[in-house]
Amino acid sequence: MIKTILAQVKQYKRASILTPMFMVLEVVVDILIPRTMALLIDRGIQMKNAQNIALYGGCMVILAVLGLLFGVLAGKYAAYASSGVACNVREAMYANIQKFSFSNIDKFSTASLVTRLTTDVTNLQNAYQMVIRICFRAPCTLIFAMIMTVIISPKLSMIFLVAVGAMVIILGIIIYLAMGRFRAVFEKYDDLNASVQENVSAIRVVKAFVREDYENTKFTKAAGNIYKMFVRAERIVSINAPVMNAAVYGCMLALSWFAASMISAGDLTTGELTSLFSYVMNILMSLMMLSMIFVMLTMSVASIRRISEVINEKPDLVSPEHADFEVPDGSVDFEHVSFAYRKGSGQAVLEDINLHINAGETIGIIGGTGSSKSSLVNLISRLYDVTEGCVKVGGKDVRRYDLETLRNEVSVVLQKNVLFSGTILENLRWGDPDATEEECRRACELACADEFIKGFPEGYETYIEQGGTNVSGGQKQRLCIARALLKKPKILILDDSTSAVDTATDAKIRKAFREEIPGTTKFIISQRISSVQDADRIIVLDNGKISGFDTHENLLQNNHIYQEVYEGQMQGGGDFDQKGGGTDGF
Numbered sequence: 001m002i003k004t005i006l007a008q009v010k011q012y013k014r015a016s017i018l019t020p021m022f023m024v025l026e027v028v029v030d031i032l033i034p035r036t037m038a039l040l041i042d043r044g045i046q047m048k049n050a051q052n053i054a055l056y057g058g059c060m061v062i063l064a065v066l067g068l069l070f071g072v073l074a075g076k077y078a079a080y081a082s083s084g085v086a087c088n089v090r091e092a093m094y095a096n097i098q099k100f101s102f103s104n105i106d107k108f109s110t111a112s113l114v115t116r117l118t119t120d121v122t123n124l125q126n127a128y129q130m131v132i133r134i135c136f137r138a139p140c141t142l143i144f145a146m147i148m149t150v151i152i153s154p155k156l157s158m159i160f161l162v163a164v165g166a167m168v169i170i171l172g173i174i175i176y177l178a179m180g181r182f183r184a185v186f187e188k189y190d191d192l193n194a195s196v197q198e199n200v201s202a203i204r205v206v207k208a209f210v211r212e213d214y215e216n217t218k219f220t221k222a223a224g225n226i227y228k229m230f231v232r233a234e235r236i237v238s239i240n241a242p243v244m245n246a247a248v249y250g251c252m253l254a255l256s257w258f259a260a261s262m263i264s265a266g267d268l269t270t271g272e273l274t275s276l277f278s279y280v281m282n283i284l285m286s287l288m289m290l291s292m293i294f295v296m297l298t299m300s301v302a303s304i305r306r307i308s309e310v311i312n313e314k315p316d317l318v319s320p321e322h323a324d325f326e327v328p329d330g331s332v333d334f335e336h337v338s339f340a341y342r343k344g345s346g347q348a349v350l351e352d353i354n355l356h357i358n359a360g361e362t363i364g365i366i367g368g369t370g371s372s373k374s375s376l377v378n379l380i381s382r383l384y385d386v387t388e389g390c391v392k393v394g395g396k397d398v399r400r401y402d403l404e405t406l407r408n409e410v411s412v413v414l415q416k417n418v419l420f421s422g423t424i425l426e427n428l429r430w431g432d433p434d435a436t437e438e439e440c441r442r443a444c445e446l447a448c449a450d451e452f453i454k455g456f457p458e459g460y461e462t463y464i465e466q467g468g469t470n471v472s473g474g475q476k477q478r479l480c481i482a483r484a485l486l487k488k489p490k491i492l493i494l495d496d497s498t499s500a501v502d503t504a505t506d507a508k509i510r511k512a513f514r515e516e517i518p519g520t521t522k523f524i525i526s527q528r529i530s531s532v533q534d535a536d537r538i539i540v541l542d543n544g545k546i547s548g549f550d551t552h553e554n555l556l557q558n559n560h561i562y563q564e565v566y567e568g569q570m571q572g573g574g575d576f577d578q579k580g581g582g583t584d585g586f
């Protein structure tokens, strides 16, 4: 875990080493100042020696300036190193996420990936900065100050030892209690983040269902919970200050008591006593800092763990070593294919599927929601890998192809598709970065998108908001189809991609496909029989199994599921899930 993070230090190694070095130098200077002060008092002020006063006074000024300089340098390098490491970590996470397969993404959920990339990295950054600064500073101060007290008076240094021992025990107990409570808070934070992200990204649905009050109450409760737990944790930490004060003043009292007789006996000078007072502060303060670091580091351990999980996640779909870069044609074969999602119940959602589809065929796929239509087609472009059997494209196992080659030849319009913020042209060019404006227009004509784009005042330069919120559902679907067409794929898969498009336009798109791209193998998933009935053959899926695979006419004759749905849709236009009844749409 820690190794994963250290691997990201890279070019910030120098800064990460310089920080503690300057920190230690600063400590040395800091510790020397009280000692010089003692000399100033003893040899200057007590003896009324102006020369010595000037000498030691000058030394103190120089030391103070040096201390300031070292402090500033340490701070500068610490900031540089910690933000640099955070940046490297973010880049590493992001780069790995880009390599994630669908099943990797299933494992993490988008909300948690966002939290990991933001909050968790910030926690790490703070922790790193603390480690390279205070983790060296506090123990150094402690040790140097202890050495100085022993030099000044071995007898009085015993007082310090007792105080340090007592503080270690008390602080240890505080840390122990606080850490458990903080850990609980941070677990709850995760829940809160997840619910906020889910709610905010679906704010339109929340409004449509008038669930604002409910969501508010839910949030208030979650936030209130965190507040209570935080107070519980902080309450313990707040004991720190009084304990610290008691220790400091206790030490001073003891020091004064014993020192008084020593000074009268001439075993100790006034200056030395003053410097001892300073060292009390130094020692106890560094102990307190150490204890706080402990608490903070435990808080960031969870973040570090979550970050390393992302960096170390192995993308489970990768191109093979000697990959094929040539997809011969658009034929598709399923041979004894079974498939189960790794996340979830682990039950097979597809069982023993056998299909042979010729290049250039148009295949309709129909079935109720959850009948594994999407799962079936996602195997073709290797968005997931089969659990058993094999899927072939162009006669070769999809696992033999270079992933990029395969996905360029198998273009999928996903069921949950999105547009990105940018102009329409920019969005289209996701399909092919080098497409000319003419080619983009042509793809849009095929997808029946050209007609509405021309209606926009800015045409193809119209800006699409994040998530495509400023175009209608049907317009979005048509843009997604055009984008997929621009790849000029050998296989085109439309996963319920015209569900929000009116029937007439839907028919027009299919007609254009038939006439303009006859060589492309087309898979059309739909809930509407009208969308698939003119396909060459239709697959009827029922609960992960093929119930029928034939032409519209034959299925009408011998597949009772198909018959039922057909009759239902002819009468009332119900969709697949409302066999025989209901109205189309919602």
Ligand SMILES: Nc1ncnc2c1ncn2[C@@H]1O[C@H](COP(=O)(O)OP(=O)(O)O)[C@@H](O)[C@H]1O
Pocket: 106, 341, 342, 343, 344, 349, 367, 368, 369, 370, 371, 372, 373, 374, 375, 376
């Ligand atoms: N990412 C996923 N992780 C786990 N289970 C999934 C995932 N996607 C779909 N499923 C499950 O697989 C089954 C088939 O889903 P899907 O192929 O999306 O059906 P359809 O597209 O026909 O509506 C469903 O039972 C669904 O719960």
Ligand SMILES: [Mg+2]
Pocket: 373, 374, 375, 415, 495, 496
């Ligand atoms: Mg689906």
